[in-house]
Amino acid sequence: MxxxxxxxxxxxxxxxxxxxxxxxxxxxxxxxxxxxxxxxxxxxxxxxxxxxxxxxxxxxxxxxxxxxxxxxxxxxxxxxxxxxxxxxxxxxxxxxxxxxxxxxxxxxxxxxxxxxxxxxxxxxxxxxxxxxxxxxxxxxxxxxxNDAKLGGTLGKYAVETLKVKNIAVIDDRTTYGQGVATEFVKGAKGPGVRIVGKEFTSATATDYAAILTSIRAKKPDMVFFGGMDSVAGPMLKQMKSLGIKAIFMGGDGMCTEALGRLAGNALDDRQVICAEAGGVKGAxxxxxxxxxxxxxxxxxxxxxxxxxxxxxxxxxxxxxxxxxxxxxxxxxxxxxxxxxxxxxxxxxxxxxxxxxxxGALTLFTYKGGKRSRIDVIR
Structure with missing residues (x-):
């Protein structure tokens, strides 16, 4: 006591x-x-x-x-x-x-x-x-x-809904980035669909000119990025400066409110399509x-x-x-x-x-630099 x-x-x-x-x-x-x-x-x-x-x-x-x-x-x-x-x-x-x-x-x-x-x-x-x-x-x-669902669903959406044919893939060499990119490629199957390039960067890189120049020469309809918003934002800026007008798609790591700030005026309306793990609708x-x-x-x-x-x-x-x-x-x-x-x-x-x-997934695009929900799917 x-x-x-x-x-x-x-x-x-x-x-x-x-x-x-x-x-x-x-x-x-x-x-x-x-x-x-x-x-x-x-x-x-x-x-x-x-x-x-x-x-x-x-x-x-x-x-x-x-x-x-x-x-x-x-x-x-x-x-x-x-x-x-x-x-x-x-x-x-x-x-x-x-x-x-x-x-x-x-x-x-x-x-x-x-x-x-x-x-x-x-x-x-x-x-x-x-x-x-x-x-x-x-x-x-x-x-x-998980990435198997997220990446695979994005791949399917790219082919079946967006009707893209030529796709370039970039990842940041992290467990997450490589994983979601791999699952995206598995899901992006369809007649005439081609993965025209696979490139990689790092989670701390700031210059992507070399890989983006290589990708530009292959004239992709879409660039898929496996990584976080801190890289995706600057990458969008460099894509714009190089004249790459492809759809930019990625997973939840880049699908943030901050992406608009990080990309600045390089974020064109509806250019980005991304998915966030989770999501709700209805009540x-x-x-x-x-x-x-x-x-x-x-x-x-x-x-x-x-x-x-x-x-x-x-x-x-x-x-x-x-x-x-x-x-x-x-x-x-x-x-x-x-x-x-x-x-x-x-x-x-x-x-x-x-x-x-x-598990649910929420698909987003961006308008006026702000995230705009497309749909919640399971």
Whole structure:
């Protein structure tokens, strides 16, 4: 007993001691790049995780009848695999109860083994590389559709709806960029369709003149880019300066509100077609609108991309703990596997691999530098 409790009457001392024991501390680890070229997306994620943690604590969330004090242990992986594994081990050593993250496939996949070896549950709100959930780690989950669906759907849309014939493909040599480009090529099949060039750059490159000049000579109808908005924006500028007027298509990494700012006046109306993993329509749109409003009120910032999925990841993990009456990963993991949760992003259920069931994709274009939704498809 704490020495100060000895000064109290026995009944009161027991009440004070009991109330101290009644509040359980649950640590949620969160990892995203809050430095480097993807910092705007990483900060978006971290802000959403803090918002979810604050809301859970404020409403007096309980596990097995005990009030819970949630703590967010946030780390920066800088979109770098080595930094990602280092902070993963740091969170394991801190004895967190679960992980929400990472953003990039290139950091999520190597970090996932560290979490698996430690017996931790990990929910990624953004990782789309198929290999993440194909490793056989029972505690690995994601709440967005993977690259096989995203890239393949874009390939099919390019051929069947946009009727393109000559396609050039560029990727940034990251796990994500290569993965989504590979799946796009698999989906872009049809009579007379040709992949006229395959080029690559890096996630930190700023000059694409050589590869774009090579592509220009092949007169593509479309350029597909596997990578992030920080590269896609400047690439669009250089495409315009070289007179390349092809449709520019890519996945969720470049499909952000920031692309308009990064591309500037090089972003012609309807030139860009991209897809974001996830999306809602119908009655669910109002739920998402309400979330965006609350997010802006709390942070002073607009949602960039993955914030709603981070928020839902935290809520799904907390709900599984509540259902299991325990924050121990081994005890709440079975509840996570069978969960059906109605979140901001829609219904969340996982298949046998830990992938989101019936994951949605949202197709976008840009008008006046702003994103404009085309459709939500499943």
């Amino acid at each position: 704490h020495p100060s409790l000895k000064l109290l009457p026995l009944a009161l001392a027991m009440t004070v001691a009991g109330s101290a024991l009644a509040q359980q501390v649950v640590k949620i680890g969160h990892v995203s790049p809050v430095s480097g070229p993807n910092a705007h997306l990483g900060k978006d994620n971290e802000n959403a995780a803090r918002m979810a943690i604050d809301e859970l604590t404020a409403k007096g969330f309980t596990i097995n009848g005990q009030k819970v004090k949630f703590q967010l242990l946030a780390e920066d992986d800088g979109s770098d695999p080595k930094q990602g594994t280092a902070v993963a081990q740091k969170l394991v050593d801190a004895r967190v109860n679960g992980i929400v993250g990472h953003l990039n496939s290139g950091t999520t996949v190597p970090a996932s083994k560290i979490y698996h070896d430690a017996g931790l549950v990990q929910i990624s709100p953004a990782t789309t590389a198929p290999q993440y959930t194909k490793q056989g780690f029972p505690g690995a989950f994601r709440v967005v559709a 669910q749109e109002q739920v998402m609108t309400d979330f965006r409003t609350r997010f802006k009120q709390k942070t002073g910032l607009d949602v960039q991309l993955y914030a709603p999925y981070v928020y839902d990841s935290v809520m799904v993990m907390a709900t599984a703990m509540q259902n299991a009456k325990s924050a121990e990963p081994a005890k709440y993991l079975p509840e996570l596997k069978k969960i059906r949760y109605e979140g901001v992003t829609g219904t969340i259920q996982f298949d046998q691999f830990g992938d989101i069931q019936n």
